[in-house]
Amino acid sequence: xxxxxxxxxxxxxxxxxxxxxxxxxxxxxxxxxxxxxxxxxxxxxxxxxxxxxxxxxxxxxxxxxxxxxxxxxxxxxxxxxxxxxxxxxxxxxxxxxxxxxxxxxxxxxxxxxxxxxxxxxxxxxxxxxxxxxxxxxxxxxxxxxxxxxxxxxxxxxxxxxxxxxxxxxxxxxxxxxxxxxxxxxxxxxxxxxxxxxxxxxxxxxxxxxxxxxxxxxxxxxxxxxxxxxxxxxxxxxxxxxxxxxxxxxxxxxxxxxxxxxxxxxxxxxxxxxxxxxxxxxxxxx
Amino acid sequence: xxxxxxxxxxxxxxxxxxxxxxxxxxxxxxxxxxxxxxxxxxxxxxxxxxxxxxxxxxxxxxxxxxxxxxxxxxxxxxxxxxxxxxxxxxxxxxxxxxxxxxxxxxxxxxxxxxxxxxxxxxxxxxxxxxxxxxxxxxxxxxxxxxxxxxxxxxxxxxxxxxxxxxxxxxxxxxxxxxxxxxxxxxxxxxxxxxxxxxxxxxxxxxxxxxxxxxxxxxxxxxxxxxxxxxxxxxxxxxxxxxxxxxxxxxxxxxxxxxxxxxxxxxxxxxxxxxxxxxxxxxxxx
Numbered sequence: 001x002x003x004x005x006x007x008x009x010x011x012x013x014x015x016x017x018x019x020x021x022x023x024x025x026x027x028x029x030x031x032x033x034x035x036x037x038x039x040x041x042x043x044x045x046x047x048x049x050x051x052x053x054x055x056x057x058x059x060x061x062x063x064x065x066x067x068x069x070x071x072x073x074x075x076x077x078x079x080x081x082x083x084x085x086x087x088x089x090x091x092x093x094x095x096x097x098x099x100x101x102x103x104x105x106x107x108x109x110x111x112x113x114x115x116x117x118x119x120x121x122x123x124x125x126x127x128x129x130x131x132x133x134x135x136x137x138x139x140x141x142x143x144x145x146x147x148x149x150x151x152x153x154x155x156x157x158x159x160x161x162x163x164x165x166x167x168x169x170x171x172x173x174x175x176x177x178x179x180x181x182x183x184x185x186x187x188x189x190x191x192x193x194x195x196x197x198x199x200x201x202x203x204x205x206x207x208x209x210x211x212x213x214x215x216x217x218x219x220x221x222x223x224x225x226x227x228x229x230x231x232x233x234x235x236x237x238x239x240x241x242x243x244x245x246x247x248x249x250x251x252x253x254x255x256x257x258x259x260x261x262x263x264x265x266x267x268x269x270x271x272x273x274x275x276x277x278x279x280x281x282x283x284x285x
Numbered sequence: 286x287x288x289x290x291x292x293x294x295x296x297x298x299x300x301x302x303x304x305x306x307x308x309x310x311x312x313x314x315x316x317x318x319x320x321x322x323x324x325x326x327x328x329x330x331x332x333x334x335x336x337x338x339x340x341x342x343x344x345x346x347x348x349x350x351x352x353x354x355x356x357x358x359x360x361x362x363x364x365x366x367x368x369x370x371x372x373x374x375x376x377x378x379x380x381x382x383x384x385x386x387x388x389x390x391x392x393x394x395x396x397x398x399x400x401x402x403x404x405x406x407x408x409x410x411x412x413x414x415x416x417x418x419x420x421x422x423x424x425x426x427x428x429x430x431x432x433x434x435x436x437x438x439x440x441x442x443x444x445x446x447x448x449x450x451x452x453x454x455x456x457x458x459x460x461x462x463x464x465x466x467x468x469x470x471x472x473x474x475x476x477x478x479x480x481x482x483x484x485x486x487x488x489x490x491x492x493x494x495x496x497x498x499x500x501x502x503x504x505x506x507x508x509x510x511x512x513x514x515x516x517x518x519x520x521x522x523x524x525x526x527x528x529x530x531x532x533x534x535x536x537x538x539x540x541x542x543x544x545x546x547x548x549x550x551x552x553x554x555x556x557x558x559x560x561x562x563x564x565x566x567x568x569x570x
Contacts, residue, residue, distance in 0.1 A: 005471055019374055022367070025445075026394055029405025032415055036408060044408050046418040093300050100297040115305045121498065121554055122309075122547065123506025125523045129530060129543045130312035133319050166308035198293045227398040230508055230523075234530065246400050250407070250513060259408075262401040269396040277389060 030266055037259035044256045055260040066260045075245035076261075079226050082157070082241055086164045086225035091218045093165070094172025095210070099202070101173070102180045117174075119167035124230030131163050132234045156237035163235045164225045171224065172217050179213035180206075216276055223269065313547070320541035336541035346525065346542070353522040354549060356436075357504040360443045361497050364451045367444060372455035373485075377464065388456070395449035403513050406442055407433060410514075439515035443504050450503065451496040458492030459485075494561045498554050505550050522546055 036044045040052035042063070059068040066072060101113050119127065132155065139153030152158040183206065191201045207214075229243045236244055242261075249258055323333035340346045375387050394402065409415050410432040417429040432438060466488065470480045486493070511521035526546065529539030558564060 005468060015370065015374055015378065018370055022371055023390065026391070026448075029402055029409055029445075030394055030397060032409055033401065033405040036415075043413065045413050046415050093304055096297045097301045097304075100294075100301050104294055104297060106294070106298070112301070112305065115309060116301065118309060121502050121550065122313075123502060123523070123550060125506050125508060125526055126316070126543050126547050127312070129526065129539060130316040131308065132530070133536065133540060134312035134315040137315055137319075162308065166304070169304060223396060227400075229400065230506060233508070233527070243398060243400050246398075246404075247509065247513075250400070250404055254404075254408075258404060262397075262404060265401055266397050269398075270393055273393055273396045274389070 033259050033262045034266060037256060037263040039256065041256065044254055044259050055256040064257070066257055066264075069257060072242075072245060072257065072261060075240050075242045078157070078239045079242040082161055082164070083222045083225035085161045086168055087218050087221040089161075089165050090168040090172050090221050090225075091214065094169045094217070094221075095176050095214065097169065097173040098176035098180050099206075102177055116170060119170040122167075124167070124228070125234070127167060128163060128231040128234035131159070131166065131231075135159060135162075154237065155235050157239040159235045159237070160232050160239075160241065163231045164228050167231065168221050168224050172221055175217045175220075176210060176213060179210055183209055212279060216279060219272060219276055223272065316540050316547075317544055319537055320544045322537050324537065336538050337545075339538060340541060340545065345520075349520050349522050349525055350545065350549070353505060354553070356440065356443075357501050358553075360440060360447065360504045361451075361501045363440070363444050364447050364500050365455075365493065365497065368448050368452040368455060372452050372459055376456055376459040376462075377467075391452060392449065399446055399509055402446065403442060403510055406438070406445070407513060410438055433514060434516040436515065436519050439511050439519050442510040442514040443507060446507065446510055447500040447503050450499040454492040454496040455489065458489035462488050490561055491563060494557060494563050498557060501553060501557075502550055505546070 033044075036046075037055055038051050038053070039046075040049040040054065041047075054063045054065055056065045057067055058065040097116055101109065101116070135153040139150060142148050142150065142153070152162060187205055187209075188201050191205055192198075196204070227243055228241075229247065232241055233244060233247075240248075246258060246261065249255075320336055321332055321334070322330050323335035324330055325333075340350075371391070375384055375391070379387060407414070411417075412429045412431045412433070414432070416432065417426075420426045421429060462485070466484050467480055470484050475483070506523060508521065508523040508527065511519055512524055515521065522542070523546070526539050526542045529535050529542060
């Protein structure tokens, strides 16, 4: 049954077959998507008509490749900007949260911690509509009372950032907390005894210790934001993010340009995944 | 640490409090309040339970609600059944040499956006898709079959999307389990089935619970997969919410639906935790 026990051939082989089938199931949709990005065809399907880079670089009447498709390029740029702001702000607030819950004691700490974890069990759609309703109400109220108009209180680029920040911070908080738990407190105490103040300690000792975790976290937070759909779809204004833009194209019939975007996403995220793994491996050594 | 300054505490506390209060607590209160307002025939807003009555009156609403709950439980169960052998193989059977490689392969697809993965399945399964092309050219079928847009394809898509969130907690709990438990049971004459139900399952129960919570929550709140892979009759409750908000522009009705979905997900997660005697903070971290 396990390595150290006597084995039976049938058991071992059926297990192997299952594993192989599982990995085929896992990779089939991604591999086929990548392959069809290079098919010389107007539809993302077989038969194979030969290799072509049209869906990346063509700029003719019939085919417009990704690099000439301004709507898709713009949505990629919007997503990059969104993910940048979200990951940085979530990193700062999530890390502060980790310090708060790991190193401070106060009344209602458990209740607040529970609240901080709650975005993990609130469906993204609900978070999206709740924020939409709340910002809409307060936006209307502020406009009627003070005559002021804040863009962030309407569906817009900034509201999307606020919405994604609301739950991605929880993720940062969890990862940084886990790392902070392993921190040897005596290092901090030594520095404090030698006359450093709290913020010197954090800046010079705790943050360098956390750095690998912070880099890994900010990368994942970036991806989470870049790929978010559920919360974003209710908060979006005129700046359409890539997942929403892709969704609209997939829903209304598709061209292989979606494959070429998918291909780039798959390659880039795989590189990021591998880098992240190499990084965490190094950290553990 | 006793010499923490009050200022230090507030620097950490204030941002966290603002984040949780303004972006989590307040919007959900607003969601609840909006769900209790109803626009009467004269166009006046009044406090009323009408939105909830509407939900129970229209069969399609509450039927969708129940169906989505049952399907989400089914998906959670299937995800466990499919990923458990993988987790077991990786942690207990395969030699250490391949373990890391298999885990990296396992995680990689989930870094890629859900939309890309769903799109991959669409071009595989649909009538003009890749699988139909192969079946036809191999002579198994004469006419292409529509394999997309039904409940089976939707369930498969949902399982595929959530597998990661089950397999990771399973791997880490199995990793923590000493092989000698299984060896001892085996030496005492226990069969594989007995070992599985009496030794392995109880030991990894916490991992199963935390995986199930996340999978259930993500399935219940999923929008993309049911929308793109399910048929006309596989309406998901998030789609009902979306329709109320975007198509009918009836935000109060949508708020009531959202609140009901939130209650449902919290309730089922609470039951899951109670039955297995776990608590949320532990299960999630």
